[in-house]
Amino acid sequence: MIKAAVLVSGGGTNLQALIDAQKSGILKSASIALAVSNKPGVLALERAKNAGIKSAVINKKELGQAEFEKRLDRTLKENGIELIVLAGFLCILTKSFTDRWPKRIINVHPSLIPSFCGEGFYGLKVHEAVLARGVKVTGATVHYVNEIPDGGEIILQKAVTVPEGITPQKLQKRVMKLAEWKILPQAAELAAQAIEKNH
Ligand code: GRF
Secondary structure, eight states: OEEEEEEESSOOHHHHHHHHHHHHTSSOSEEEEEEEESSTTOHHHHHHHHTTOOEEEOOHHHHOHHHHHHHHHHHHHHTTOOEEEESSOOOOOOHHHHTTSTTTEEEEESSOTTSSOSTTOOTHHHHHHHHHHTOSEEEEEEEEOOSSTTOSOEEEEEEEEOOTTOOHHHHHHHHIIIIIHHHHHHHHHHHHHHHHHTO
């Protein structure tokens, strides 16, 4: 059983999906040992507390990128973390950080990469672009994280149809419910198994 940390920035519904997956046995090769938020007072921290999961806030806005990554790295090492799951985490991690954690960081992106991803495609903006382009199918992707935003090896994807006339907000919820919350725990399990094999 390896230790995983979940990095969050907001609502934490993907963290909640991981917590529930641990309870239901879908996530069994990793235990969520730590939740880290880049900003204080977000609902994700409440979810961690309610689940009895240790949490930390490393305030990127106050610290700046370099100090943020330094403290993040130290906190992860101190807690014996081997798998980092970005779950609704809205910060960029630079090459100097991701190079230290090769095939150890996974991220859920709310589109079918390589569509609607990369620089500037995050949160609601993704779904607004999906609707503006008029695609009939979207979905979510879980991929390994490297220095290219949303550029790492794809682990799992799940497609979601785009109902006629749906709003960006409703599409975001639909993609989270039908895709993100399902494939993130499954991908975390696959990544944890791969890490255990390398032990
Ligand atoms: C999700 O669509 C996630 O993919 C994106 O932010 C949304 C909220 O995530 N990055 P969460 O509820 O904070 O997990």
